[in-house]
Amino acid sequence: MDALTIHEAAETSGWSPRMLRYVERTGLVTAARSASGYRLYGPGELQRLRTLKELLERFGVGLSDIAFAARLESDGALREAVETWLRSEPQRPEHVSAADWLRFEQDKHEKLLAAA
Amino acid sequence: MDALTIHEAAETSGWSPRMLRYVERTGLVTAARSASGYRLYGPGELQRLRTLKELLERFGVGLSDIAFAARLESDGALREAVETWLRSEPQRPEHVSAADWLRFEQDKHEKLLAAA
């Protein structure tokens, strides 16, 4: 059987019917439609639904995060801008050497003393 | 003047002091601290704050989205899993050829007719 209805798909994928409709609205897994408008889930959709669920649970991320990742993949300008911003990011604690940090602090002390 | 206080940084970056503290909690832009705990913003932080604000406004994304992108960059397993999931994604309208779609629909019709 290739095309399951939403309840059948829900049972075999671990999502609720309600959530399958919600997932569809996020654009992450879209079901085909029968002539009368019923959602039809094929093996591909079922597979993606299962792996999507596992992905969310394993990393504790949300549907909106994955939707954003999808947007990053399809919107080159956005991906470009985000990556550029992230690369100009030397202030994260792990990336600052103790020596640099100390020098920064000392510079500030000098300035504060000089200003007083 | 290299190190600005939070109010000064707010005025020159376009964020409110409240939001600068919030941005810091997201981990995206962290200020250095004076000996007594005051936040000190250097030119680098100011630059990143300005470009971050422009990034958010230009693309209509949220701080949490950029925070997620940062997590993608630093967590290889997560990036791997997300990319793998996105690649197994042939059902997005743009990625499905008209011929494939038609065949899928026809298959379903055959099945529906056969079942009737």
Added chain:
DNA sequence: CAAACCTTGACACACTAGTGATAAGGTTTG
């Protein structure tokens, strides 16, 4: 030392994400 800063914490509010339940109405099927 008092005014003008800074800090964290908390109350408050609007909006989005995520999720269930339920209603009104069409479809499929034994």
Added chain:
DNA sequence: CAAACCTTATCACTAGTGTGTCAAGGTTTG
């Protein structure tokens, strides 16, 4: 044809994001 599906739309509720304001208390500075 009636039971068991399906559809969209709506109400409701929790949690998280984004943002302002205010309180209690430490710091800096004219």
